[in-house]
Amino acid sequence: xxxxxxxxxxxxxxxxxxxxxxxxxxxxxxxxxxxxxxxxxxxxxxxxxxxxxxxxxxxxxxxxxxxxxxxxxxxxxxxxxxxxxxxxxxxxxxxxxxxxxxxxxxxxxxxxxxxxxxxxxxxxxxxxxxxxxxxxxxxxxxxxxxxxxxxxxxxxxxxxxxxxxxxxxxxxxxxxxxxxxxxxxxxxxxxxxxxxxxxxxxxxxxxxxxxxxxxxxxxxxxxxxxxxxxxxxxxxxxxxxxxxxxxxxxxxxxxxxxxxxxxxxxxxxxxxxxxxxxxxxxxxxxxxxxxxxxxxxxxxxxxxxxxxxxxxxxxxxxxxxxxxxxxxxxxxxxxxxxxxxxxxxxxxxxxxxxxxxxxxxxxxxxxxxxxxxxxxxxxxxxxxxxxxxxxxxxxxxxxxxxxxxxxxxxxxxxxxxxxxxxxxxxxxxxxxxxxxxxxxxxxxxxxxxxxxxxxxxxxxxxxxxxxxxxxxxxxxxxxxxxxxxxxxxxxxxxxxxxxxxxxxxxxxxxxxxxxxxxxxxxxxxxxxxxxxxxxxxxxxxxxxxxxxxxxxxxxxxxxxxxxxxxxxxxxxxxxxxxxxxxxxxxxxxxxxxxxxxxxxxxxxxxxxxxxxxxxxxxxxxxxxxxxxxxxxxxxxxxxxxxxxxxxxxxxxxxxxxxxxxxxxx
Numbered sequence: 001x002x003x004x005x006x007x008x009x010x011x012x013x014x015x016x017x018x019x020x021x022x023x024x025x026x027x028x029x030x031x032x033x034x035x036x037x038x039x040x041x042x043x044x045x046x047x048x049x050x051x052x053x054x055x056x057x058x059x060x061x062x063x064x065x066x067x068x069x070x071x072x073x074x075x076x077x078x079x080x081x082x083x084x085x086x087x088x089x090x091x092x093x094x095x096x097x098x099x100x101x102x103x104x105x106x107x108x109x110x111x112x113x114x115x116x117x118x119x120x121x122x123x124x125x126x127x128x129x130x131x132x133x134x135x136x137x138x139x140x141x142x143x144x145x146x147x148x149x150x151x152x153x154x155x156x157x158x159x160x161x162x163x164x165x166x167x168x169x170x171x172x173x174x175x176x177x178x179x180x181x182x183x184x185x186x187x188x189x190x191x192x193x194x195x196x197x198x199x200x201x202x203x204x205x206x207x208x209x210x211x212x213x214x215x216x217x218x219x220x221x222x223x224x225x226x227x228x229x230x231x232x233x234x235x236x237x238x239x240x241x242x243x244x245x246x247x248x249x250x251x252x253x254x255x256x257x258x259x260x261x262x263x264x265x266x267x268x269x270x271x272x273x274x275x276x277x278x279x280x281x282x283x284x285x286x287x288x289x290x291x292x293x294x295x296x297x298x299x300x301x302x303x304x305x306x307x308x309x310x311x312x313x314x315x316x317x318x319x320x321x322x323x324x325x326x327x328x329x330x331x332x333x334x335x336x337x338x339x340x341x342x343x344x345x346x347x348x349x350x351x352x353x354x355x356x357x358x359x360x361x362x363x364x365x366x367x368x369x370x371x372x373x374x375x376x377x378x379x380x381x382x383x384x385x386x387x388x389x390x391x392x393x394x395x396x397x398x399x400x401x402x403x404x405x406x407x408x409x410x411x412x413x414x415x416x417x418x419x420x421x422x423x424x425x426x427x428x429x430x431x432x433x434x435x436x437x438x439x440x441x442x443x444x445x446x447x448x449x450x451x452x453x454x455x456x457x458x459x460x461x462x463x464x465x466x467x468x469x470x471x472x473x474x475x476x477x478x479x480x481x482x483x484x485x486x487x488x489x490x491x492x493x494x495x496x497x498x499x500x501x502x503x504x505x506x507x508x509x510x511x512x513x514x515x516x517x518x519x520x521x522x523x524x525x526x527x528x529x530x531x532x533x534x535x536x537x538x539x540x541x542x543x544x545x546x547x548x549x550x551x552x553x554x555x556x557x558x559x560x561x562x563x564x565x566x567x568x569x570x571x572x573x574x575x576x577x578x579x580x581x582x583x584x585x586x587x588x589x590x591x592x593x594x595x596x597x598x599x600x601x602x603x604x605x606x607x608x609x610x611x612x613x614x615x616x617x618x619x620x621x622x623x624x625x626x627x628x629x630x631x632x633x634x635x636x637x638x639x640x641x642x643x644x645x646x647x648x649x650x651x652x653x654x655x656x657x658x659x660x661x662x663x664x665x
Contacts, residue, residue, distance in 0.1 A: 007066050008047040014040040019071040020081045023064040023093075030089035031064050035082040037327075039069050055563060055574050060093045076330040083306050083334070094303075106131040106144065108153070108200050114182050114189055115196035117144060117155045130313070131203045148178040149235060150214070151199040154192065155179065203277075211237055255279050257318040257371070260308075261378030263386040264289070264300060265586075270386035271304050272378045277316075286381075288389050298325035305331065315339045317359045320366050320375045328363050335361035390587055399580045400443030406581035407527070410573050411566065413553050417527035418442055422588045423472075423540075424531040425455075425464040426596035433457070435468040436596035439525075440588050452599045462539040465530055469543035476524055476549050524552060531589055533558040533565050541567040557589050618658065622649050626658070637662050 019039045023032045023046075036042030046067075050058050072078050086094055109116045111127025119141060123130065148155065156164075156171055156179070164170050164183035174181035182192040214237045221230035261272040269289040289304070302325040309315045315335045325331055339361055366372040404416040411417075420440045427433040435453040439446045453468050528544075530536045537556035544554055555573075556565040562582060563572035575582040629647045630636040636644075644655035 003049045004047050005050075005061055005064075007064070009043075009067065011040065011044065014043050014069070015071050016040045017071045018073075018075050018078045019069050020078050020085065021067060021069040022085065022089075022091075023060065024066050024068070025063055026065040030085070030091045032060055032091050032093040033082055033085045033089065035075075035078040037075055037078075039071070043067065043069070055572075059574070074330075075327055076333050079327065079330045079334055083310075087310070106203070108196055108203075110193075110196065110200070114154055114161070114192060117148070117153045117196070117199065119144065129200050145178075147199060147202070148173070150237075151195055151202065152178055152180045153196045153199050154182060255318075256316045257320060258308075258316050259320040259366075259371075259374050259378045260301070260304060260322070261375065261380070261382040262297065262300060262304065262322060263379065263383040264297070265386070268386065268389065269300060270382045270389060271308075272382040272385060273308060274374060274378050276374070286385050288385070297323045301325055302327070302331055305335065309335060309338050315361050317361055319361060319363050320371060320378075321363055322365065322375065322379060324363055324365060332361055332363055335363075390583060400584070403580035403584040404443055406575070406579060407585065410575055410581065411527070411553055411555060411564070413526065415526060417525075417553070419523065419525045420527045420529060420588060421472075421525040422529040422531065422592040423465065423468055424589070424592040424596040425461050425468070426593075426600040427464075433464055434596060434600045435464060436592050436599060437468070437472060438588065438592045438595055440584075440591075443584055445591060450595060452595070461532065462535045465532070465536050466539040466543050469528070469530075469540045470547065473543060473547035473549050476547070524549070527553045527555065529585070529588060529592075530554075530556045531592060532556050533563075537565050537567055557585055562586065616657070617654055618650075622647075622654075625649055 016038050018037050020033065020035045021039060021043060022030050024030055034042070046057065046061050050062070053061065070081065072081055104119055104121055105123065107118055107120050107125055107128045107130050109118070109125060109128045144155065154161065155173065160171055161183050168184055170179065170181040170184050170186070173179040174184070174186070180187040180192055180195060182189060218230045218234055218237065221227070255276060256278070257276050259274040259276065263270050271287040271289060273285040275284065287304070287307070289300070301321050301323060305319065315338055319335070366375045404418070408416045418441060422438050423435060425433065425435045433455040435455060437451040437453070439449040453471065455464050455467055528540065530540045533556055537554065540554055540556070544552065554567055557563070558565060558572070563574055564585070565572050575585070626636055626644070626647055630639060641652070641655045641659045644650060644658050645652045650658070
């Protein structure tokens with residue numbers, strides 16, 4: 001392999017100023033667009049020896065045929081130009097965004113002579129104010145229905161409106177008081193526009209102001225015995241309060257912000273955006289992001305924010321993120337410019353909201369309090385969305401079939417890997433060593449065939465892998481025992497739910513279950529995966545050769561680069577980024593890791609619970625309180641009797657007994 005690519009420019013040719021660079025292929029197609037504070041320093045990273053590059057970066061660099069750059073005056077201009085070119089060229093190696101659904105919005109067409117309120121998924125209506133997005137259409141329709149009782153703005157289509165003008169008869173909404181009927185002159189276009197602007201102001205967060213005003217009007221009408229007007233104001237207050245009740249209160253009513261939660265791994269990322277206006281969550285959005293090249297969280301946040309506010313959405317003055325990008329100052333300038341452009345383009349913004357649409361945008365990382373709790377909720381939703389995205393992708397039959405076929409071709413297998421087993425080892429500083437075996441058949445998990453291994457002692461991870469694979473392969477022999485581990489140590493099936501039935505012959509059931517378990521465990525896999533690189537694969541290969549078992553393909557998956565290692569191979573197999581094959585193997589590896597960690601933690605908890613349970617007067621509740629106070633068993637073991645006595649419910653005598661018991665271990 002050559003040290004670098006042939007089109008590498010000389011170091012002296014690359015300027016040191018800020019700028020934007022583009023990699024192109026032989027057909028002049030733009031493959032990747034990036035920005036840099038120092039072009040020479042950034043581009044030199046791409047032209048290191050190819051073997052030292054990240055695999056995906058190496059693929060991009062070797063696919064390209066040339067690189068070019070444009071110098072700009074400042075980092076802010078570089079940020080703007082990069083954004084423009086990504087939108088123009090849509091480079092395949094840049095982050096690709098996909099909305100997982102088309103969200104409904106509430107729109108007010110302030111650009112029309114007679115503004116209209118409508119529910120739409122079209123974000124291209126000119127001079128319209130948008131609110132949302134909303135996750136459910138019925139929720140936004142209920143909100144509009146309530147709002148029209150207090151702000152009877154036109155909501156009919158243009159055809160219905162013109163027909164009412166020609167006939168001089170309003171539609172049903174005009175007759176029941178949910179439209180002021182400008183079509184027949186019951187209200188002037190100017191007064192109707194003020195009504196629409198009040199509607200917009202209320203939705204923008206000035207909700208409590210209108211309720212206070214209506215309350216004052218109701219009391220004033222009641223004091224002058226104008227009870228009909230007081231009743232109308234009362235009904236409007238109830239409608240607005242009901243509309244407000246449909247959005248959760250999370251912060252003070254003066255707070256406008258967007259909170260972004262991001263969960264990502266080597267292949268993809270999920271983004272969750274909470275839109276808070278007037279202290280209430282007014283909308284929620286989510287994206288799925290395909291990552292072609294490796295990105296730090298800060299870079300990903302920068303790209304997410306640029307895509308979030310590329311349309312008509314107005315950036316709020318405060319944006320919560322989990323980490324500040326390196327060029328946060330330049331990004332804040334860009335967001336501030338977008339805020340002024342977007343708000344300036346709105347037609348007839350009400351005075352109550354005009355102040356909300358001005359000012360500087362600030363990026364912040366919430367440290368404590370309600371905002372931090374909101375940011376954590378957004379991040380938790382993002383994690384769930386990422387899991388759901390990967391699960392749906394791997395559950396699709398066509399995608400699974402394609403994934404199995406691609407794995408077969410990439411690994412040079414004779415048949416598709418219809419049964420795959422993956423192994424992972426977990427331990428705590430060399431103690432409590434356990435391993436997991438997870439099984440996927442036809443690309444789907446078979447949790448009833450998962451197994452957990454307890455490893456008495458081992459020198460390192462490779463020795464643990466060797467032991468586990470040896471013990472597993474022993475079950476492929478015809479003379480393997482039914483219940484005992486052929487090599488030693490404990491082998492446990494995955495826990496299952498169920499109760500005892502007194503009408504069943506327990507001995508017969510146990511014998512039948514044991515035989516069924518042996519048959520399942522002895523069924524050979526087409527592909528045996530271990531979590532790790534060349535050392536782990538070599539250990540598994542040694543166990544496979546010693547067992548004499550034939551016909552099993554062995555491979556390892558290294559987490560750092562998501563590369564597949566085969567036995568006796570100097571170079572890894574690289575599956576295409578965002579391929580269904582890589583998603584399936586990654587999910588298999590992650591499931592093995594999760595299963596091993598869960599077992600290891602359960603053993604630790606059981607061990608310490610058993611040890612401390614021997615102390616007189618120390619029950620499960622106090623054991624839990626001790627672990628909660630010190631955070632870990634290791635910290636508890638290092639504590640003095642005086643420190644243990646500080647725990648709630650543990651006095652000096654009991655603390656001394658706990659200290660003595662732990663010292664005996």
